[in-house]
Structure formats: structure tokens, C-alpha cells
Amino acid sequence: MQEKGDEVMKKVFKGKGKIGNKDATVIGNYLYKLSKEGEVILQARDVVEVARDEKNILHKYFTWDDNKAAEEYRIWQARQLIASVVEVRIVDHKNREVRSFWNIKSEDEERAYVTYDVMTSNEDYIEQLLTEIQEEMKRCMQAIDMLKIHRRKLALVRR
Secondary structure, eight states, rough: EEEEEEEEEEEOOOOTTTOOHHHHHHHHHHHHHHHTTTSOOOOHHHHHHHTTTSTTGGGGGGGHHHHHHHHHHHHHHHHHHHOOOOOEEETHHHHEEEEEEEEEEOOTSSSEEEEHHHHHHHHHHHHHHHHHHHHHHHHHHHHHHHHHHHHHHHHHHHH
């Protein structure tokens, strides 16, 4: 529970990506317990270590088959590699660094990469990317607002 003034607020967890809200609640509550309600810094390697136990609540969220996990890791590395390539393009008479490959949702609903030229010549890809970026900006602005509130609160406490 989180205290807010004199009232107690219950933590509400929400899923993101492949994790649904029900799973997010289970995972969130467990991770809070593991971090001793935020008193201890949580390290990813520690989470993996406790999840190794087949009886642990987090165990099912990991890939324990080493061959499959290695392949999934290589796919993750490929995504990082693709995303790390930029090129200089002249846009509106200015040199700008842009991603060479853009992650889009293809016609079969799979995530895939297209070149900058393909992306900029396809209205659907442009709309899709604008929507995703605007949603991410909204989440970032909410995070900025929340952090500013906490910064002000901490400044008041220090006075």
C-alpha cells in the first residue's frame, strides 16, 4: 500500500505489451515484495535467479529452454542491430539523422522493418508510425508531469 497524506492508496498494475492486467498484478505485487516494497534496488539478474525455481510465480514468464532462449536473444540482438543504423538525409533543406529501418506492423499484423524510403512513400506506414509516436509522447509527457510533481514535493520537504 502507498500512503498519500492520511489515506492509503492500493497499487493498481496494468499490463503492457504481451502482459495482461491480471498478470501485471501478479508480477507487480511479487516484484514489490521482492524489492521489499521499494526498500531494495531490484536487479534483473536477481529476478531471473528467483524465477529459476519452477514453483516461483514468475517462472512461467521466462523461456527456460536454452536453445529457444538463445534464438530469442539473437532475434532481440537483430532488432537492436537494425534499430542502431541511421543515415543522413536532407529533409526540408537540412541534414537530419534518421533511422534507416522503421519498425512497422505489416499486413499480416507481424512486426517488421522497412527502409526509410519505403516508409516515407506509404501513407499507412506513416499514419501507423505517427499514431505510435504520439501515444509514446503522451506516455512520456505523463511521466514528465509525474516526475515534476515529485520533484516539487521533495523540494518542499527539504525546506
